[in-house]
Amino acid sequence: MRAAARFRVMRLHEYQAKEVFADAGLSVPGATLATSVDEAVTAAESVGYPVAIKAQVHVGGRGKAGGIELVESEAEVREAAESILGMELKGYEVHQALVESAVDFVDELYVGITMDRGAGRPVAMVSTRGGVDIEEVAAESPEDIFREHVDPAFGLHPYQGRRAVYGAGVTREVASDVASVLGTLYELWDARDASDAEINPLMITAEDEVVAADAVMNIDDDALFRQPDLEAMESESYADDLERKAGEYGFDYVRLEGNVGIIGNGAGLVMTTLDLVDHYGGEPANFLDIGGGAKAERVSNALDMVFADENVEAVVFNIFGGITRGDEVARGINEALENFDEIPKDVVVRLAGTNAEEGMEILNTDLVAVEGTLEDAVRRAVENAKDTEGASA
Numbered sequence: 257m258r259a260a261a262r263f264r265v266m267r268l269h270e271y272q273a274k275e276v277f278a279d280a281g282l283s284v285p286g287a288t289l290a291t292s293v294d295e296a297v298t299a300a301e302s303v304g305y306p307v308a309i310k311a312q313v314h315v316g317g318r319g320k321a322g323g324i325e326l327v328e329s330e331a332e333v334r335e336a337a338e339s340i341l342g343m344e345l346k347g348y349e350v351h352q353a354l355v356e357s358a359v360d361f362v363d364e365l366y367v368g369i370t371m372d373r374g375a376g377r378p379v380a381m382v383s384t385r386g387g388v389d390i391e392e393v394a395a396e397s398p399e400d401i402f403r404e405h406v407d408p409a410f411g412l413h414p415y416q417g418r419r420a421v422y423g424a425g426v427t428r429e430v431a432s433d434v435a436s437v438l439g440t441l442y443e444l445w446d447a448r449d450a451s452d453a454e455i456n457p458l459m460i461t462a463e464d465e466v467v468a469a470d471a472v473m474n475i476d477d478d479a480l481f482r483q484p485d486l487e488a489m490e491s492e493s494y495a496d497d498l499e500r501k502a503g504e505y506g507f508d509y510v511r512l513e514g515n516v517g518i519i520g521n522g523a524g525l526v527m528t529t530l531d532l533v534d535h536y537g538g539e540p541a542n543f544l545d546i547g548g549g550a551k552a553e554r555v556s557n558a559l560d561m562v563f564a565d566e567n568v569e570a571v572v573f574n575i576f577g578g579i580t581r582g583d584e585v586a587r588g589i590n591e592a593l594e595n596f597d598e599i600p601k602d603v604v605v606r607l608a609g610t611n612a613e614e615g616m617e618i619l620n621t622d623l624v625a626v627e628g629t630l631e632d633a634v635r636r637a638v639e640n641a642k643d644t645e646g647a648s649a
């Protein structure tokens with residue numbers, strides 16, 4: 257039900273979108289985020305049984321794919337959290353689960369706001385066939401989704417909200433509450449520069465309460481600069497992504513705040529490089545130890561990591577050849593950089609130790625800058641980072 261991604265969007269996780277929804281006054285189930293089985297148990301106790309344990313990954317259809325479990329006891333929480341945390345869901349590894357008070361519902365509705373590009377206007381949508389099959393409903397019986405176009409200059413008028421809700425066949429008892437949810441969702445969509453905002457399902461309880469049981473919110477990338485709190489949510493998940501990547505590559509990696517990417521072989525060497533970057537007035541973007549035997553693939557994985565960090569403006573390699581031979585690392589760096597059509601950031605290399613001279617000869621100076629001492633290499637990387645900063649400011 258989302259607009260085709262013709263522009264880039266930042267996707268919020270369910271728990272993040274629910275924070276935004278709750279701040280706007282929408283009713284969401286009580287919940288706590290968990291990253292381990294023990295945390296899930298503590299969370300379930302504080303939330304109160306029964307709970308839904310929900311994988312936090314950027315894909316829909318988690319329910320059908322086994323990413324959501326309803327449980328009623330500590331033993332069941334353990335089992336569910338163990339299977340969900342670390343599972344792979346449609347290509348994404350799950351590192352976080354939302355432990356949420358389970359809603360006892362009698363009905364599942366769908367409400368959503370997106371941009372109708374054909375009409376050139378936002379559209380508010382309501383359906384009484386909410387739940388896991390809404391995509392099918394949209395494809396097979398689109399008439400079951402009531403659509404109300406909105407003039408962005410005026411917003412969603414209350415009468416339009418009511419028309420959409422009654423048009424979709426929502427029962428009288430909850431109609432005004434659902435219309436008010438739709439109104440709030442539209443205001444959020446508009447104020448937060450969203451491309452899509454969706455609640456599916458919007459659960460209706462036996463007591464006619466209306467609860468947002470799931471939440472989707474995608475933000476137009478080009479507008480993120482004016483949504484700093486949402487942008488911060490992205491770097492939260494972004495840091496996770498980088499650290500996950502590091503785990504897959506088998507690197508020791510810590511993301512820091514600065515803009516000078518640092519790659520070295522050996523923890524002490526990397527620490528020294530961090531200190532020197534600081535000493536020369538720069539700010540390290542990370543700690544990255546690629547360990548011994550740095551063949552092309554490892555080097556290229558390391559570059560992939562530092563280049564993926566949006567803060568990085570310059571990179572310094574600090575390699576000390578022991579068992580790792582300088583010529584081998586040099587070949588690795590060449591090969592890794594030859595794979596890029598355009599090297600995204602300036603790379604400075606300092607090689608010392610076994611076969612360092614051969615290595616420096618081998619390094620392709622069209623691709624990297626080579627410095628004979630660590631001090632010079634770091635100073636140059638710090639300057640490169642400052643130049644780029646100046647150029648892009």
Ligand code: GDP
Nearest residue numbers: 308316317318319358359387388456457469470
């Ligand atoms: P999605 O599959 O990724 O869209 O995840 P949802 O959060 O929409 O959950 C999918 C389905 O799981 C819902 O439509 C419900 O049927 C079920 N479900 C999710 N949360 C709860 C809950 O709190 N209580 C109950 N009873 N069912 C839930």
Ligand code: MN
Nearest residue numbers: 387456457470
């Ligand atoms: Mn859903």
